[in-house]
Amino acid sequence: MDQEYLEAVMGLIVNSGNAKSDAMEAIYAAKEGKFEEADEKIKAAEAALVEAHHSQTGLLTKEAQGEKLEITLLTVHSQDHLMTSITFTDLAKELVDVYRKLYNG
Template identity: 45%
Template sequence: MISETDVMQIIVYAGNAKSLAMNAIKEAKDGKIASAKKTLEESKKNLKVAHQHHTDILQKFASNPDESANMFLTHAQDHMMAAITATDFAKELIDLHEELQQLRSLITENV
């Protein structure tokens, strides 16, 4: 049986992952690239835990076809998908800010 606690773990860890991804973007924007990358790695760790809880729930569904899904689980899956998207975009934005920093350094050196 799938408990609310099982589902809540997805929401908690996915929420942490999304928040950390957004913090990583802000750090990159502020020029703290190394810190942003570290924060993004922490985001990915939280996302991995959320994904494992999701996988555990899916296995329970597979072993018990009579198990019913509910809106709470759908809500948790939505949180996880938002966290995945935020983490993916954070990676791209950190890379972009890092390139901008490098270009600014080159311009400053050549002025």
Template identity: 40%
Template sequence: MIENMEIIIFEIISQAGMAKGLAYKALEEAEKSDFKKADQLLKEADSYLTEAHKIQTDIIQAEASGERTELSLLFVHAQDHIMTAIEARTLIEHMIRMYKKMAEK
């Protein structure tokens, strides 16, 4: 069994939360037409999403190797954080592209 599962779960929540927060900051910068800053913030968000996904993948690989993971509400909550962070980041990227197109006109 994976040791310190609660700490690992909180790390997923933290990484995903940082990613989502940075994506929303990127949107705010795009609203101000600072597209360079917006792109920089999205890249930073991606690094947090990558880390959250890596942790999640490690858990999945451990389970695939026969190491059972106890399903808890906290773990489900962490999964929700990853999914909403990815979805927010994707949607925000599209919105920033729209802001860029509007700024070109």
């Protein structure tokens, strides 16, 4: 695995993990009625997902251009992190909305 490929895979893992953490913090904030903080955390999660997608797009572009990429457990792990973080962020948005409705009647 070359350095550029490793950096892209690690970018997926790190940014996806950051997105999931921010989404969880959004849920915690909403649970306490701190909706401005929850909204900021959702925005941060979405920004981290954009960065993760940039890493993924770089890998997909290389493969589409005919470069043979080595699929390792680390690569699969990075994709798993991304998909989980996307799902978790979507769910966090819904939970923040539910808490907002509960607090605002």
